[in-house]
Amino acid sequence: MAYDPEREWPFLARDAELNMLTSVVEAGLREPGAPSGAVIVAAPGVGKTRLAREVAAVAGERGIPTLRVVGTRATSQTPYATVAHLTPDVVPEGDAAAHYRAVAHALPRDPRPMLVVDDAHLLDAGSAALVLHVALTGAATVIVTARRGIEVPDPITALWADGLAVRVDLQPLSIREAGTLLCAALGGHVTAVTVHRLAEISAGNILYLRELVRAAIASGALCESGGVWTWDGTVVVGDRLVDAVGRRLGGLSADDRIALTRLAVGEPLALSLAEDVAGPAALARLEAWGLIRFDDGACRLAHPLFGDVLLTEQGRAASRAALRTVVDAAERLFPGEDLLRRTTWRLQTGMTPPADELLQAARLALAAFDVDRAAGLAEAALDGGVRADAEARVILAGAWNRQMRFADAADQLARAEGDVLAHGSAALRREWLDASIVAVHQGLGRSGDAECLLVRAESAPAATSDDCRLARSMRANILVDDGRLDEAIALTRSVLDEHAPPDYAAVVAASSLGEAEALRGLTRSARDAHRVLYRLRDAGVPEAQRAGDYAGLQELMCQMLEGHADSAAAIAEDMYRMLVAGHEHTTVGLGALVAGKAQLLQGRLALAAESMRDAVDLLRRTDLDGALPWALTILAQAEALGGRTEAAIEALAEGRRLHRDPVPARSRYDLALAEVRVRAATGDRSGAATVAMDAAEGPELAEFGVYRAQLLHAAVRLGADAARLAPAMAELAADVESDLVALLADVVVGRATVDAGVVARAGDRFEERGMRLEAMDAAGEAARLLAEQGRDAAARRQRARATRLAAQCGLPHGAPNVAGAGTGAGAGAELSRRERDVAMLAADGLSNAAIAERLVVSVRTVESHLYQAFGKLGVQRREELAAALRH
Numbered sequence: 108m109a110y111d112p113e114r115e116w117p118f119l120a121r122d123a124e125l126n127m128l129t130s131v132v133e134a135g136l137r138e139p140g141a142p143s144g145a146v147i148v149a150a151p152g153v154g155k156t157r158l159a160r161e162v163a164a165v166a167g168e169r170g171i172p173t174l175r176v177v178g179t180r181a182t183s184q185t186p187y188a189t190v191a192h193l194t195p196d197v198v199p200e201g202d203a204a205a206h207y208r209a210v211a212h213a214l215p216r217d218p219r220p221m222l223v224v225d226d227a228h229l230l231d232a233g234s235a236a237l238v239l240h241v242a243l244t245g246a247a248t249v250i251v252t253a254r255r256g257i258e259v260p261d262p263i264t265a266l267w268a269d270g271l272a273v274r275v276d277l278q279p280l281s282i283r284e285a286g287t288l289l290c291a292a293l294g295g296h297v298t299a300v301t302v303h304r305l306a307e308i309s310a311g312n313i314l315y316l317r318e319l320v321r322a323a324i325a326s327g328a329l330c331e332s333g334g335v336w337t338w339d340g341t342v343v344v345g346d347r348l349v350d351a352v353g354r355r356l357g358g359l360s361a362d363d364r365i366a367l368t369r370l371a372v373g374e375p376l377a378l379s380l381a382e383d384v385a386g387p388a389a390l391a392r393l394e395a396w397g398l399i400r401f402d403d404g405a406c407r408l409a410h411p412l413f414g415d416v417l418l419t420e421q422g423r424a425a426s427r428a429a430l431r432t433v434v435d436a437a438e439r440l441f442p443g444e445d446l447l448r449r450t451t452w453r454l455q456t457g458m459t460p461p462a463d464e465l466l467q468a469a470r471l472a473l474a475a476f477d478v479d480r481a482a483g484l485a486e487a488a489l490d491g492g493v494r495a496d497a498e499a500r501v502i503l504a505g506a507w508n509r510q511m512r513f514a515d516a517a518d519q520l521a522r523a524e525g526d527v528l529a530h531g532s533a534a535l536r537r538e539w540l541d542a543s544i545v546a547v548h549q550g551l552g553r554s555g556d557a558e559c560l561l562v563r564a565e566s567a568p569a570a571t572s573d574d575c576r577l578a579r580s581m582r583a584n585i586l587v588d589d590g591r592l593d594e595a596i597a598l599t600r601s602v603l604d605e606h607a608p609p610d611y612a613a614v615v616a617a618s619s620l621g622e623a624e625a626l627r628g629l630t631r632s633a634r635d636a637h638r639v640l641y642r643l644r645d646a647g648v649p650e651a652q653r654a655g656d657y658a659g660l661q662e663l664m665c666q667m668l669e670g671h672a673d674s675a676a677a678i679a680e681d682m683y684r685m686l687v688a689g690h691e692h693t694t695v696g697l698g699a700l701v702a703g704k705a706q707l708l709q710g711r712l713a714l715a716a717e718s719m720r721d722a723v724d725l726l727r728r729t730d731l732d733g734a735l736p737w738a739l740t741i742l743a744q745a746e747a748l749g750g751r752t753e754a755a756i757e758a759l760a761e762g763r764r765l766h767r768d769p770v771p772a773r774s775r776y777d778l779a780l781a782e783v784r785v786r787a788a789t790g791d792r793s794g795a796a797t798v799a800m801d802a803a804e805g806p807e808l809a810e811f812g813v814y815r816a817q818l819l820h821a822a823v824r825l826g827a828d829a830a831r832l833a834p835a836m837a838e839l840a841a842d843v844e845s846d847l848v849a850l851l852a853d854v855v856v857g858r859a860t861v862d863a864g865v866v867a868r869a870g871d872r873f874e875e876r877g878m879r880l881e882a883m884d885a886a887g888e889a890a891r892l893l894a895e896q897g898r899d900a901a902a903r904r905q906r907a908r909a910t911r912l913a914a915q916c917g918l919p920h921g922a923p924n925v926a927g928a929g930t931g932a933g934a935g936a937e938l939s940r941r942e943r944d945v946a947m948l949a950a951d952g953l954s955n956a957a958i959a960e961r962l963v964v965s966v967r968t969v970e971s972h973l974y975q976a977f978g979k980l981g982v983q984r985r986e987e988l989a990a991a992l993r994h
Contacts, residue, residue, distance in 0.1 A: 110331075112321045116292045116313075118161050120284035121154065124275055128162045128250065131273060132171065132221060135248035139219045144242050144249035144272035146227075146263065150397075152314030152351065155252040155277050159223050162250055172220045174247065176238070178229030186233040193237075207237050211246035222247040228259040235260035242271045256397045279311025288313070292320070293336050298721045300695055301329070301338040303687045308342060308411050315412055318348040333754075335720045342412075344419040352416040355398065363389050365429070368421050370399060371414035373433040373452070374407050381406035383436045431456050447471040451480065454487065462491035469502050476691045482506035497526035498535055504542045509691055511729045513550025520546060528567035536574060537611055537649070540564055544581050549732035552767035554585050573610055576602050580615035587623050588732075590772030592810040595623040603639065609646040617643065618657040622664070626773070628812035628843025630665040637661055663701065667708055668813045670847035673877030676705040683718070693734070696725030700738045704777075707745055710879030710916040716745040723758075736765040737774035740781040747781075747788040748880070749917065755785045775807050776814035783821055796825035800832075812843040820851040824884055829859035854885055863892035867905060874912070883912035886981070900978055907981030911991055938979055943992075945972040946980070950988035 118125075128145050135143040149155040163173040174193065182188040187206075194206075195213040214220055224230070224238055239262035242249040249272060253259050267274035280288065285306035289297045309316035322345030323329035329338045359367065366385035370376060370393075373384075378401065381390060390406065393399045400409050408414050418426045434452045437445070450468035453460045460468075469484035485503035489496065500523040504516035520543045527539045540561075548557035561578040564570065580602050586595035599620035603613060621636030640658035644651045663682075666675035679702040686698040703718030719742035726735040739762030746755035759781050770778055779802035786795035802808060803818035816839045823829045836852035850872055857865030870885030890905035938946065941962075948958045955973070959966045977983065980991040 110293055110324055112324065116288065116317055118157060119288045119291055120280055121158055121161075121277075124158055124277060125161055125165070127273070127275060128158070129165050131250075132162065132166050132169075132248050135219050135221070135245075136171070138245075140245040142242050142245055142271040144251065144266060145275055146251045146253060146267045146272050147275045147277055148253050148255050149277035150255050150279070150312070151355065152312040153277050153279055154313045156225055157313075158277065159225060159250050159252050163221065163223055166221045171218050172215050174214070174220055174222045176222065176224045176230075176234070178224070178226040178234075180229060183229045183231050186231050187237070189230055189234040190237055203233070203236070207240035210237060211241050211244050214241070214246050219245075220247045222249050224249065224251040227251045227253045227263045228257045230260055230263065232260055232262075235262040238262060239265055239271075242266055280306065280313060280316070281311065282306040285309070285311060285316060288316075289320070289336070292317075293331070295331055295334045295336055296717055296720060297336040298338075298724050299683070299687050299699065300692075300721070300725060301336060304340060305338060310410050310412075312410070312412075314351050315348065315410070318345065318351050319343075319412075321345065322348055333720075335724060337724050342415050344415050348412070349416050349419065352410075352412050353420070355396075355410075356413065356417060356420075358396075363392060364417075364421075366390070367393055367398060367408075367413075368417060368425065368429045369433055370406060371408060371417050372426055372430040373437075373448075374414065375402075375405040376433070377441070378404050378406060380433070380436055380440055383440060384433050427456055434458075447475075450484065454483075459491065460487075462488045463494065465491060466495060466499050466502065469499070469506075473502060473505055476509075476689075476694070478506050478509040478691055482510065497523040497531060497539075501527065501535065501539050501542055504546060505538070508542060508545045508550060508731075509693060509729060511550070511731075513546045516542065516546040517551065524563070528564065529569055531569070533571070533573065534649070536564070536567075536569070537577060540574075540577060540581065544584070545731070548585055548588070552733070554589065557585055558582065573607070573612060576605065576607060576610075577612035577615065580612045580619060583616065583619040583623070587619055587626070588771050588773065589769070590775065590807060590810060592623045592627045592772075595619055596627070599623070609643050609648045611649045614640065614643050614648060614650055614654045614657070617654070618661070621657070621661040625661055625664045625668055626811055626814075628668065628839075628845045628848065630669055631844045633661060633665055660701070663705070665845075667705060668847065669845045670708070670850065670873070670876045670878050672705065672708040672710075672879075676702070676709050676711070676877070679705040692725045692729040693731045696722050696729070696738070697731075697734055699725060700734060700741065703738075703745070704741055707741060707748075709877050710883070710912075712745055712749040712917050716742065716749060716751075719745055733765075733767055733771045733774060736762040736767075737771075737777060738762075739765065740774065740777045743781040744777070744784045747784040750788075752785070752788045755781075755788055759785050770807070772807070772811075775802075776811060776818070779808070779818060780821065783818070783825070787825060792825050796822045796827045799825065800827060804835075812839050813845050813848055815839055816843075816848040816851045820855060820881075823855050823858060824888075829855050833859045854881075854888075858888060861892055861895075863889045863896065863898075863901075863905075866892065870905075870908070879912050879916050883909050883916065883918075886912060903978045904981040904983075907979050907991075909981075911981065938976055939972075942972045942976045942979070945969055946976040946988055946992060949973060949985050950992055 131143055131145050147155040147158055166173055176189055176193070178189055187194065190210070193210050193213070195209050222238070222241055227235065227238070230238070238249060238251065241247050249266065251263060251266060251272070253263060266272040282303055286297060286302035289302055289305065305316060305319060309319055319342070320329060322343040323338060323341070325345065326341070326343045328341040328343055329336060366389035369384040370381060376384070390399065394401070398409050398413060400407055430452055434449065434456060437449055446464060447468045450460045450464050465484050465488035469481050469488060472481035472484055482503060485499050485506060488499045489503065500519040504519040507516040507519070520539060523539060527535055531539065543560055544557055547553050547560060561582050565575045565578045567574070579598060583595040583598045586598065599616040602616040603620065607613070617636050617639040621633045621640065624630070624633035624636060637658040640654045644655040644658070648654065663675055663678050666678065683698040683702040686695045699718050699722035703715045703722055706715035706718055719738055722738040723735065723742055726738055739758045743755045743759035743762060746758060762778065762781065766774070766778065779798065783795045783799045786798060799818045799822035803815040803822070808814050816836060819832050819836055823832055833852070833855050836848070836855045840849040840852045850869055853865055853869045857863070857869060866885050867889035870882045870889060873882035873885060886905045886909035890902045890909060893902035893905060944962060945958055948961060953961065955966050955969045958969045962969070980988070982988060982991050
């Protein structure tokens with residue numbers, strides 16, 4: 108359904124406040140003569156009027172009449188103008204109290220009405236006093252809205268101050284709440300980055316959020332593709348947004364508008380700088396009006412959109428003049444400080460900073476992940492004739508790598524190579540080598556050229572032993588990408604065994620060693636490499652933070668390769684939430700990919716698909732090392748398992764098309780598994796099993812023990828001969844340290860030997876780890892084997908368990924086997940109404956005797972119903988009932 112900008116947004120994320128206000132209305136019905144009411148206090152645009160309207164709608168559904176009063180600036184100058192429509196035709200003259208009694212008496216009485224007073228801060232004194240009288244006498248339940256930060260008439264303050272009404276302080280939406288609202292309003296999935304940045308720029312203000320979305324859609328900055336909404340980050344200041352925000356700015360004098368413009372172009376500004384460019388008196392007025400705030404000694408606009416709207420209204424010339432004033436003051440007050448901001452400001456005002464300053468600022472921007480600014484500053488430095496020409500090219504290439512301009516980056520690095528290798532500092536040689544490997548190997552996929560580049564770096568005239576160690580460590584990374592894990596392990600161990608002082612080469616070597624060992628299935632050994640990385644981080648080596656990040660990511664990899672799905676997903680999701688807040692697209696995209704892969708291992712298919720759509724969206728903008736096609740193959744798996752076969756086919760086809768040749772080893776398993784799961788989803792189960800076996804037994808994954816075991820296990824689940832594959836599984840289990848392989852082997856052996864107990868116990872262990880798809884499949888297979896042996900009660904329990912796990916994964920009962928979507932063993936028998944009643948009471952902790960008394964049945968009947976419920980639900984203890992009944 109296309110987005111309709113005129114359609115009202117759904118009312119969401121205010122359940123607690125609505126429930127509270129509804130209880131106030133109900134209290135008024137229970138005690139007709141007693142005061143009852145609420146005062147909703149919030150900033151403009153946060154939703155206080157909509158909340159009051161929703162309360163009125165609830166009251167209307169219950170037959171409660173609603174009267175409405177709206178305060179306006181125009182009526183605030185005329186006594187009682189706001190409440191004129193409530194006044195009877197004949198009222199006593201000159202006696203305010205009699206007037207109030209007449210109005211209260213004229214209100215409907217049965218049922219007690221609700222009086223909604225919107226924008227009570229704009230009421231005249233007489234109207235405010237009348238509202239207080241109505242509340243005091245209990246003539247109506249009073250629901251009042253008022254703007255935060257604005258003085259309200261004393262009678263309105265008295266409502267909550269004297270206990271006549273509850274005060275509800277309505278807060279802006281949280282990021283999570285904004286995401287829920289955006290998805291509902293737009294009618295599709297909204298990427299996490301889009302949610303975070305729209306929530307951030309709107310500061311949770313619903314009015315501003317809605318107008319931001321309206322303008323962004325109209326301009327194409329926010330668009331939908333395949334049911335996924337993505338914002339490119341461009342803040343489009345449309346007329347309606349100007350009107351909405353402009354109401355807050357409309358009362359400014361010319362001097363105060365100039366002062367606010369100066370703050371807007373430079374925020375945040377140190378307090379002394381803000382006082383210099385705006386003046387203390389103007390700052391005091393702007394703060395009193397709620398337009399600026401002070402945090403940690405810095406002055407900021409109170410809302411991010413104030414600056415966008417104000418600068419749009421002021422125009423470029425006025426904004427530029429304001430920025431010149433800020434630059435001049437900053438250089439006078441803080442000479443030499445905050446180089447990045449001052450250099451950027453100078454460029455924006457048309458000045459040309461010295462080339463060396465541009466270069467320093469570019470390096471600072473790149474370190475802060477401000478890639479576009481870094482590239483612009485580095486190009487300006489080259490245009491300005493910077494003396495460190497090679498350094499500028501290396502920084503520019505680093506920025507272009509993050510913009511996916513790998514060929515351009517490689518060209519700049521080639522032009523800088525001679526100077527860097529002959530005369531560059533050790534730090535610059537390291538930076539050049541890093542950027543070159545990213546551009547040539549990870550970006551362009553030319554591993555042969557990358558190997559030659561490393562040879563040149565080792566044989567350069569200025570190369571040191573540290574340079575050679577770094578080149579060897581980077582060669583190991585190429586070996587991992589090529590799937591030559593044993594070679595990578597041997598090479599990196601030789602680097603680390605040299606016992607050189609801690610340096611960046613050790614970081615790269617330990618990282619490559621940890622990854623190679625993890626992928627090899629040597630997860631315990633990999634953790635030794637992680638400990639090396641943590642020691643290097645603590646030693647403060649170059650890129651020390653990167654060492655800790657590598658160790659954390661590789662521990663997550665080990666958790667997944669050992670099948671600890673729940674703990675891995677918890678780590679991955681926390682990491683992704685942290686990344687969304689402030690990193691560039693590649694890093695956030697990789698975070699989404701890892702989170703989605705962990706969620707897929709858990710069997711949380713809908714959530715995995717959402718995360719992978721986020722990853723695909725982000726990596727389309729800036730990919731690195733083939734992460735986009737990798738993300739597409741994981742998305743294809745989630746779509747196939749979730750029953751969205753066409754979407755799975757499309758994702759897999761695009762992933763195949765975009766994968767470079769040869770496919771990076773890190774993503775070969777997911778490409779193979781996507782082929783398996785998509786084929787199975789289309790009904791070609793035998794073809795899917797063949798693909799799984801070919802991939803597991805082929806040369807591309809020869810050294811990837813865990814992945815091979817997972818593919819052979821998938822083949823067996825799709826109908827391959829378990830007896831034929833059991834020896835290979837046993838051999839793999841003996842060759843790796845990850846105990847997941849032994850667990851997978853148990854399932855294959857159990858199937859081969861028709862041992863339902865072995866398969867069922869493996870299912871228990873899968874479920875303990877959070878591998879719901881595998882647990883479901885094991886339960887279904889155990890049920891089949893038990894039924895064939897005539898053990899019907901045990902078979903029912905296993906079928907019920909499979910059904911429960913299928914529900915947790917979001918699969919229908921009896922879902923077909925899609926290499927991880929169940930065995931089709933069928934749903935467990937449904938509970939009868941009485942069985943469910945008994946089971947729910949037992950889950951609540953009632954004894955059999957108490958249940959019998961509650962339901963007026965015999966204890967023996969309760970026992971019989973519980974016995975049936977236990978069998979159908981696949982549980983053995985009362986403590987397990989609650990979880991089973993939820994599914």
